[in-house]
Amino acid sequence: MTQQLARTAGTGGSVVVDCCQVCGAADLESVLFLGYLPPVNQMRPIGQRPHEQPAYPAELLQCRRCQLVQLGLIVDPAILFPPEYPYTSGTTRILRENFAELQRESTAILGLRSELVVDVGSNDGTLLENFRAAGHPVCGVEPTLMANLANERGVRTIMSFFGPPAASRVVAECGRAHVVTATNVFAHIEGIHEIVDSVLAILDDDGVFITESHYLMALIETLQYDTIYHEHLRHYSLGSIAYLLNMHGLEVIHARRIPTHGGSIRVYASRRGARKALATVDELLAEERDAGELADRLTAFRRRVAKSKVALHALLRDLLEKGSRIYGVGAPSRASTLINYVGLDREILDCVVEVKGSYKVGKYMPGTLIPVVDEARLFEDQPEYARFLSWHIADELIPKLTARGFTGGYIVPLPEPRVVRSAESS
Numbered sequence: 001m002t003q004q005l006a007r008t009a010g011t012g013g014s015v016v017v018d019c020c021q022v023c024g025a026a027d028l029e030s031v032l033f034l035g036y037l038p039p040v041n042q043m044r045p046i047g048q049r050p051h052e053q054p055a056y057p058a059e060l061l062q063c064r065r066c067q068l069v070q071l072g073l074i075v076d077p078a079i080l081f082p083p084e085y086p087y088t089s090g091t092t093r094i095l096r097e098n099f100a101e102l103q104r105e106s107t108a109i110l111g112l113r114s115e116l117v118v119d120v121g122s123n124d125g126t127l128l129e130n131f132r133a134a135g136h137p138v139c140g141v142e143p144t145l146m147a148n149l150a151n152e153r154g155v156r157t158i159m160s161f162f163g164p165p166a167a168s169r170v171v172a173e174c175g176r177a178h179v180v181t182a183t184n185v186f187a188h189i190e191g192i193h194e195i196v197d198s199v200l201a202i203l204d205d206d207g208v209f210i211t212e213s214h215y216l217m218a219l220i221e222t223l224q225y226d227t228i229y230h231e232h233l234r235h236y237s238l239g240s241i242a243y244l245l246n247m248h249g250l251e252v253i254h255a256r257r258i259p260t261h262g263g264s265i266r267v268y269a270s271r272r273g274a275r276k277a278l279a280t281v282d283e284l285l286a287e288e289r290d291a292g293e294l295a296d297r298l299t300a301f302r303r304r305v306a307k308s309k310v311a312l313h314a315l316l317r318d319l320l321e322k323g324s325r326i327y328g329v330g331a332p333s334r335a336s337t338l339i340n341y342v343g344l345d346r347e348i349l350d351c352v353v354e355v356k357g358s359y360k361v362g363k364y365m366p367g368t369l370i371p372v373v374d375e376a377r378l379f380e381d382q383p384e385y386a387r388f389l390s391w392h393i394a395d396e397l398i399p400k401l402t403a404r405g406f407t408g409g410y411i412v413p414l415p416e417p418r419v420v421r422s423a424e425s426s
């Protein structure tokens with residue numbers, strides 16, 4: 001029995017996922033429930049008394065038919081992605097490097113010259129900038145005010161949510177594209193079939209669709225339950241993304257793991273038969289199969305998540321009993337899930353430090369009264385411990401913070417909570 005979900009967009013509310021977002025099957029197994037979480041980007045100014053705010057159930061489901069792991073509730077994107085949505089891809093070094101690498105890799109694999117490249121969810125134009133510099137005409141589609149930033153830097157960008165009208169506009173204004181990219185957005189948009197159809201409407205006959213998403217296998221391996229929040233509607237394996245693309249006559253021709261967001265997957269697809277698939281596809285599919293039955297792995301994952309929460313409490317209890325001050329480091333979206341699921345508040349985490357100039361400085365972490373302050377405070381106050389919230393890049397951050405003079409210990413909360421002394425890392 002195949003059904004289609006009602007749309008959330010425009011309702012101002014949410015829709016419960018009672019059939020698979022991709023294949024429509026009603027056979028959905030509950031994998032994990034993290035409780036009710038506030039929208040990650042609704043941050044109140046410091047000093048403002050707490051206002052009424054929504055909280056949405058965060059349940060992860062697995063489809064028994066197509067294996068897709070997905071969120072059990074879809075929230076109106078107008079709530080999750082307001083025009084002032086603060087995320088800028090250009091500010092994260094690892095993302096900038098990844099996009100430069102994507103341009104080099106796709107040019108080498110596809111033999112690109114000067115074909116049109118379209119990026120869906122193009123943010124501030126960081127990815128397209130690489131193709132533009134290499135001589136490609138480019139066009140971005142981006143719903144937030146980041147579109148203005150991109151246009152100001154010369155990356156042509158249409159400010160719109162992506163879908164059939166935006167696709168028609170791209171084709172009318174720029175023609176059909178040889179490459180369409182969608183990085184870290186393909187998991188974010190409801191009505192995924194319409195999105196794939198809209199990509200196909202833009203793509204020329206032997207064109208290639210390249211998509212990057214957080215990778216389900218990385219999520220399981222390194223216990224990244226903190227990537228579960230309402231912006232991430234689907235957590236793809238190569239198997240489940242291939243299932244989706246196949247439904248639209250697309251075939252995966254290249255796939256590999258990439259390091260962004262703590263472990264992502266990059267997938268190339270073309271119209272079936274248009275291009276020859278590289279060996280990388282079968283290799284990664286085999287790796288997924290060899291890792292074991294997904295349902296069993298998810299059951300083990302659920303137990304590990306619960307244990308990790310309790311272990312983190314135990315670690316923090318010992319430190320607090322000694323009177324230690326603990327500052328959080330970094331306030332990415334995923335920090336909100338970790339803080340709210342584990343149940344941290346300002347008595348446990350004195351504050352969270354963020355880079356100077358971040359719009360998050362001067363606000364409270366979502367759902368708490370933990371203030372976000374300028375990172376200079378970490379070096380001035382020298383708390384006994386710095387606890388990573390962007391823990392997936394802890395290895396990159398520890399030497400940097402130590403070099404800048406932080407002398408306390410570091411707490412890495414996941415996958416196993418651990419304390420690292422400054423001296424050990426240098």
Ligand SMILES: [Zn+2]
Nearest residue numbers: 020023063066
């Ligand atoms: Zn399914």
